[in-house]
Amino acid sequence: MTFAQKYGPWAVISGASEGVGRSFALELARRGVASVLVARREAPLRALATEIREATGIECVTVSADLSDPESAATVASAVGEREVGLYISNAGADTNHSRFLDADLAAWNLMLQRNVSNMVASVHKYAGPMRERGHGGILLINSGACYAGAAYMAMYAASKAFTLTFAEGLWCELAPQGVDVLTFVLGQTDTPAYRALLTEVGKPFPTDWASPDAVAAEALAKLDKGPVQNMGFDENEEGVGPTSPAARRQRSDFISQMAAASTFEA
Numbered sequence: 001m002t003f004a005q006k007y008g009p010w011a012v013i014s015g016a017s018e019g020v021g022r023s024f025a026l027e028l029a030r031r032g033v034a035s036v037l038v039a040r041r042e043a044p045l046r047a048l049a050t051e052i053r054e055a056t057g058i059e060c061v062t063v064s065a066d067l068s069d070p071e072s073a074a075t076v077a078s079a080v081g082e083r084e085v086g087l088y089i090s091n092a093g094a095d096t097n098h099s100r101f102l103d104a105d106l107a108a109w110n111l112m113l114q115r116n117v118s119n120m121v122a123s124v125h126k127y128a129g130p131m132r133e134r135g136h137g138g139i140l141l142i143n144s145g146a147c148y149a150g151a152a153y154m155a156m157y158a159a160s161k162a163f164t165l166t167f168a169e170g171l172w173c174e175l176a177p178q179g180v181d182v183l184t185f186v187l188g189q190t191d192t193p194a195y196r197a198l199l200t201e202v203g204k205p206f207p208t209d210w211a212s213p214d215a216v217a218a219e220a221l222a223k224l225d226k227g228p229v230q231n232m233g234f235d236e237n238e239e240g241v242g243p244t245s246p247a248a249r250r251q252r253s254d255f256i257s258q259m260a261a262a263s264t265f266e267a
């Protein structure tokens with residue numbers, strides 16, 4: 001199967017108005033896959049849709065929705081309508097509060113959890129079912145190195161990303177044998193408008209070695225069938241990723257799945 005046959009004809013991309021999500025939409029259009037572009041701001045989504053249509057002839061649908069609203073997954077699904085979704089990309093998910101846990105309101109943390117966790121779960125539940133029936137498709141959950149450990153100033157962000165990591169591993173165990181690729185792609189520092197704004201706000205210089213959003217999109221799509229976990233800029237067993245290397249995590253996921261199947265879930 002070609003890329004477009006396996007992961008098309010439509011992708012749904014959260015956080016597509018700029019940065020990594022925008023790069024995914026452009027790269028997917030070059031590969032013949034149309035996108036449903038989701039973010040809050042309608043103007044940059046419409047501009048991107050026009051840019052893609054003029055450059056490639058590929059159509060896009062734009063959906064303005066706040067993913068921290070519990071109704072947003074349904075709003076997006078209703079805009080998707082009967083379109084066949086072969087790829088779901090959960091991308092919007094940076095830390096919205098940048099504070100110690102007790103120094104932000106519980107309500108603010110709950111909004112982040114709604115966007116980073118609940119909306120993602122609802123969307124995977126919606127789009128992965130038909131992929132499983134068709135026997136092909138892809139689930140791509142953008143992640144952060146924060147998924148590997150909790151740390152001060154990002155207890156909730158890291159926890160939401162750890163959820164994404166474990167969720168992806170479990171989904172990969174369940175869906176990969178049925179033809180659906182599942183990957184959580186772990187980013188390091190990346191040159192996005194949101195991260196630039198944060199660095200500016202806290203008075204830190206821009207890194208000289210951060211990844212470009214285009215490079216992230218290209219590498220993530222190239223590794224889509226090498227789940228459940230891959231790290232941006234690292235090879236499979238590269239030194240430095242150490243015990244969290246994709247191979248080690250995959251082995252652990254397989255082992256725990258087999259134990260659960262043997263002890264509880266399968267005859």
Ligand SMILES: NC(=O)c1ccc[n+]([C@@H]2O[C@H](COP(=O)([O-])OP(=O)(O)OC[C@H]3O[C@@H](n4cnc5c(N)ncnc54)[C@H](OP(=O)(O)O)[C@@H]3O)[C@@H](O)[C@H]2O)c1
Nearest residue numbers: 015017019039040041067092093094144189190192194195
């Ligand atoms: N940049 C980095 O250095 C870095 C490092 C590690 C991991 N990551 C991960 O990479 C992903 C993208 O990060 P990012 O830096 O580009 O920032 P981001 O804020 O996660 O993503 C920006 C995109 O998401 C949209 N968005 C944000 N909040 C939204 C909401 N409530 N509802 C709908 N859309 C929303 C923004 O558009 P609107 O403003 O128009 O809504 C924009 O299109 C995240 O999952 C992040 O954890 C980034």
